Amino acid sequence: MTVAEIGQKAKAAARMLMTADTGSKNKALEAIAQALEAHMDEILAANAKDIQNGEAAGLTKSLLDRLRLTEARIKGIAASVREVIVLTDPIGRIDNGFINQDGLRILKTRVPLGVIAMIYEARPNVTVDAAVLCLKSSNVVILRGGKEAIHSNSCLANLMREAIRAQGFDENCISLITDTARESATELMRLNEFVDVLIPRGGAGLIKACVENSTVPVIETGVGNCHVYIDSPSDLEMGARIINNAKTSRPSVCNAAESLLVHRDVAKDFLPMAYALLREHNVEIRGCERTREILGDFVKPATDEDYAAEFLDYILAVKVVDSIDEAIAHIVRYTSGHSECIVTSSLQNSERFTREIDAAAVYVNASTRFTDGGVFGQGAEIGISTQKLHTRGPLGLNELTTIKYVINGNGQIRV
């Protein structure tokens, strides 16, 4: 099937899915979870082909790790499907409503976005996560994963399609584009006739390509150049624990910290204290001149590129600043609008920071690692939006909906 044909079938499926009830959708989700568990061998065999091809193609160890499925991981994916079953269905919710002066009853209701296209990279678990969140929110999904995971993705998509068809759903509620040439992604980005929203999930390059080439509305996700700023006065031991957690608890994710800013009045005390924790994780420090004076010459000089980088690795850029003004100005310049943190004892400075820093999540005295749908009360999520249109922060089920006003009258006309 061509991309356009897949789009056309998806649009037709969306019309039906729009009116599916919660009970039927939950049964279809349970059928997906059971299919994953029942066909474990098949999935592992398909994944083995991807791993073999990946090794032959010289993929890095970390990419191979993302690609790899195991029995435990598949069980984990099935368990996460069941977590979505218990989440509240956002469709049909009435945000508010009133009777207006003409006697019209006006309800602001929540309806699905329609057809969501997902372009993503090497993780096959995204294939299931995305399909399941879309189905629960009555959205049809068109998946377009990376070529590295094509056998795994095809196997997972086919199992899901069969499972929902057996529950009376149109299998085209979940489609996978198996053509992994660049052109198929570009075609999907311009399929305005059939696709309502495009959500890319992956590195900065993928996101940029979607923003630049897509005519379908895009929700940008994920790039996180997150900062922790240690203010004066502040609890320095707390600050050290926070930057250590934000940097090292899971460096490969978007809510990990990439840069540390330290007020000059506390830098001499703070930097050695923080480094004592960071070096246990072999964190490489790239610092400004003052950082190097305090910590020593082993610190590499930081460049502008370092301050702009999303390392996703055990690397931390460090800068000593003269004031909170300089800290805020630095963050304004380099932020990707994901998660930013101040460690401070000053009420005024915490208020200033939360007011003047414009990001999806702004933290006072807590690790940036908390930014996700589970913590923020949305449950499972499809990514973290760092753009301002539609929503910012975790894209949970509620964020996969749009608005329909439903107005009932008894003959009202406008004068």
Add this chain to the structure above:
Amino acid sequence: MTVAEIGQKAKAAARMLMTADTGSKNKALEAIAQALEAHMDEILAANAKDIQNGEAAGLTKSLLDRLRLTEARIKGIAASVREVIVLTDPIGRIDNGFINQDGLRILKTRVPLGVIAMIYEARPNVTVDAAVLCLKSSNVVILRGGKEAIHSNSCLANLMREAIRAQGFDENCISLITDTARESATELMRLNEFVDVLIPRGGAGLIKACVENSTVPVIETGVGNCHVYIDSPSDLEMGARIINNAKTSRPSVCNAAESLLVHRDVAKDFLPMAYALLREHNVEIRGCERTREILGDFVKPATDEDYAAEFLDYILAVKVVDSIDEAIAHIVRYTSGHSECIVTSSLQNSERFTREIDAAAVYVNASTRFTDGGVFGQGAEIGISTQKLHTRGPLGLNELTTIKYVINGNGQIRV
């Protein structure tokens, strides 16, 4: 100044405007209203140049009418500025909040989008309406109007910039791009570094150009191919009043009806009844074969293009359908997702129609003409969104905001 320079200054102004309080913003709005009233002659003189040029260029009467400012119209614009003053400021509102299991206080707050670009056509009142709604919601606006209104727009923008500067605001909170070459619009559409959202306001051609060429996120507005469907059974006299109101009370606006669908069982009774009202407004009917059999040969045969058209004029496409299924299928095929109406006495059919029709507003037994921010409780609006991302329906002050999560802790780290 180049478009990029205007963008850069706008972005800098946005940082300050983000933290302006409601009282100061309201004073700046009042200053704008007073400036419009105090410089009436200047505005009229600038507008006279546009009208003169427009006449020389052979603009249509209806375009010249949209372009023309009068003392009464300027007073009306000033009055609408004061209506925005009394609207609730959406900035700083806390949508919800809670203390999570780790003891983090998580607030979901409303913040401005940042820098909003508006590309619009010949109406100079949009210059003031857009600037004022953006200022009230703490958004910086970059205006790019049509060349027909360039003298009027320049005069209005300069008056507003002076007025807000005198109130201590950065004048770059409101900018006008005076270069009306097509290239300046294209450059604005790709100014992702400085512009957060683009809202085009105008005809289908302008909207399409923005969707196709913009890399800045776009909110599509306005195109309305709205239908009224007369079901069987239904109150036919009510139906006739509704289609007459939806078609003729203001045909040039996006919530006016363009097509009438009639169930075959009531067509013979209904069509003459409706036409008796419509012909008083000289409405031209373009109908299907069955419509022509009932009303007569004066009805022109309707083409596919007629069913797809947004006439914005005293023209109505009519089709007799065999069932509500055919009516829904027709609307699904031709709808622009703006406002759709069923006139019916059947509870089942009203439920089906409101569930299966996917549009910003779906009406039962009321005119489509009610779709606007005033009626829906949002107050003044910058347009009607017909896309699904961000919002659908009227774009009021609340819809010109995005989300910032503000999280306060006392040292929490993620385990």
